[in-house]
Each structure stands twice: as C-alpha cells, then as structure tokens.
Amino acid sequence: MRRVGSWLDAPKNAFNHAREQANESRPKWRGEKLGLPERGPGSAAPVGKRLGAFLIDIVLAALVAALFTMPDYPGNWSLVAWAVITVVPVSFFGTTPGMAALRIWVARVDGAVMVGPLRAALRCVLTFLVIPAVMWNFDGRSWHDRLSGTIVLRR
Numbered sequence: 001m002r003r004v005g006s007w008l009d010a011p012k013n014a015f016n017h018a019r020e021q022a023n024e025s026r027p028k029w030r031g032e033k034l035g036l037p038e039r040g041p042g043s044a045a046p047v048g049k050r051l052g053a054f055l056i057d058i059v060l061a062a063l064v065a066a067l068f069t070m071p072d073y074p075g076n077w078s079l080v081a082w083a084v085i086t087v088v089p090v091s092f093f094g095t096t097p098g099m100a101a102l103r104i105w106v107a108r109v110d111g112a113v114m115v116g117p118l119r120a121a122l123r124c125v126l127t128f129l130v131i132p133a134v135m136w137n138f139d140g141r142s143w144h145d146r147l148s149g150t151i152v153l154r155r
Contacts, residue, residue, distance in 0.1 A: 026138050027138050027139065029043075029044075030043075030044040030138065030139055030140030031043055031044035031139055031140055031151070032139070033138075033139055034109065034139055034151065036151075036153070040154065041153075041154055041155055042153055042154065043153065043154050044139065044140035044141075044151060044152070044153060044154075045104040045140070045152040045153055045154050046140075047136070047140075049102045049103075049104050049154075050104065050152055052098070052102050053096060053098035053099040053101065053102045053104060054098060054127075055098070056097065056098030056101055056102070057082060057085055057086060057096050057097060057098040057099075058078075058082060060081075060085060060097055060098065061078050061079075061081040061082035061085050062074060062078045062081070064078075064081045064085070065077040065078040065080070065081040066078075079128075083124055083128075085097060086120070086123070086124045086127070087117065087120045087121050087124050088120075090106050090115050090120040090123065090124075091114065091115055091116055091117040091119075091120040091121075092114060093105075094106045094107060094114070094115050099152075103154065103155040104152055104153065104154055104155060105152070105153055105155055106120075106123070106150050106151070106152055106153075107150060107151055107152075107153050108149055108150055109149050109150060109151055110149060115148075115150060119148040119149060119150060120148075122144070122147065122148045123144050123145070123148045123150065126143065126144035126147060126148070127144055131143075132144040132147065139151070140152075
C-alpha cells in the first residue's frame, strides 16, 4: 500500500505548493498593492456594497423605463435606461445613483479626475456580459475594472 500512496500524494503536494505560492503573493488587504488604505474613505469598496448598488441601479432603471412604457412592461427598454443610468453619471461624476446611495464611487487607477465616457461605456458593456464583472482579483478589482483602468472605492 505504501507504493500506491506515494503516487497518489503527488497531486495533493502540487496543490499545497500552489496554495503556498498564492498566499505569498496575496496582499494583506484589498487595494494594498495599489497603495489604498485598509479601511475607511479611499479603500476598496466591499463586494456587498457593489452588489447592492448594482441592484439599486437595476430597479431604478426598470422604474424609469416603466414610466415611458406604461401600461406595458418595459422589456428591453430597461436595459437602455440602465445603460444611461450607468454610463452618463460614471463618466462625469464617478458614481451611479446606487453607488451614491451606498457611498461608493468609481475612480481611475492612474489618478485622473474623470472616468470618461469611453471607460464608463466599456465598464457598462462588460457588466452587461456578467462574467467580467464577477471575476475578481486580490485587490478587489473585477475584470471590467482592470480592463477599464478603474477601481471602486469607498467615500
């Protein structure tokens, strides 16, 4: 049985080695590698607040679209309203209505003042595709943040 156990342990040892390497490169808090504080204003926004802001924006978009399509359901018009609610305010103010309600905002990693329409539109499209918005790294940034050069911070 000793011989069988030795070759069965190899995948387990390789997995443990990979886990040790990942822990060595893992920052102590989200945003540490970007020079962000651990807590408080200017720190990376937690996932729960980001999800809550997204849900607020979706509901708001559905209500706005419903105002224009009553008595029918808004259908895909709510997507148009969501895109406008997302792109326009993020471009100029760095926040959506849901983000403002939960005191988080979008900032550029390079330190520029405005996110800008192109980056905001890219974030919107990638959020619509879902997968880039839910794939996270250790800094608290998802793929749509990394590809647009932004990060979501606490106020």
